[in-house]
C-alpha cells in the first residue's frame with residue numbers, strides 16, 4: 001500500500017484512516033462538508049446584492065418632498081399640509097399615508113369641485129407620483145389633512161411629518177407654518 005498520500009498526517013492519523021476503508025475518504029469528507037457552507041455563503045451574498053440593488057437608483061422609486069408648509073391652526077381644529085413631491089426614480093410610487101404628532105388623525109385628501117361646491121374627500125389608493133414625475137399638494141387640490149390638532153400651529157412654527165409610500169422608504173420632513 002502506498003502511504004505517501006498520507007505523508008502530511010501523523011502516524012496515529014494514518015493508522016486510524018488505514019483501519020477502515022470507509023475512513024480513507026475522511027480527508028475528502030471535510031472538503032465535501034465545506035461545499036454546502038460555500039453555497040450558503042454564495043446565496044447570502046446574492047440575496048444581499050439583490051436587496052442592495054433594489055435600494056439603489058436602478059429603477060426603484062425615490063421620492064423627495066420640497067417646500068413643505070402648513071396653514072396656521074388652533075388646537076382641536078383642522079389643518080392641512082402642502083408640498084411638492086418629486087419622484088427621482090424610475091418607477092411610479094404612491095403616497096399612501098402620513099403621520100405627525102400635531103394631529104390626532106392624518107389623512108390624504110383632495111379637494112374636488114362639484115357644481116359650485118368645493119368639498120374634501122379621502123384619496124383612495126394614495127396619490128400617484130409617476131417615474132421621474134412630480135405632484136404638488138396645494139390648496140384646492142391634494143393635501144395632507146390634519147384632523148384634531150393637538151396644539152396651536154402659529155406662523156413660523158415647524159413640525160415633523162412622516163410620509164409613507166407604497167415602495168419608497170418612509171420620509172420624514174419638516175413642515176413650516178405660513
Ligand SMILES: [Cu+2]
Pocket residue numbers: 080109110120121143144145
Ligand atoms: Cu382635507
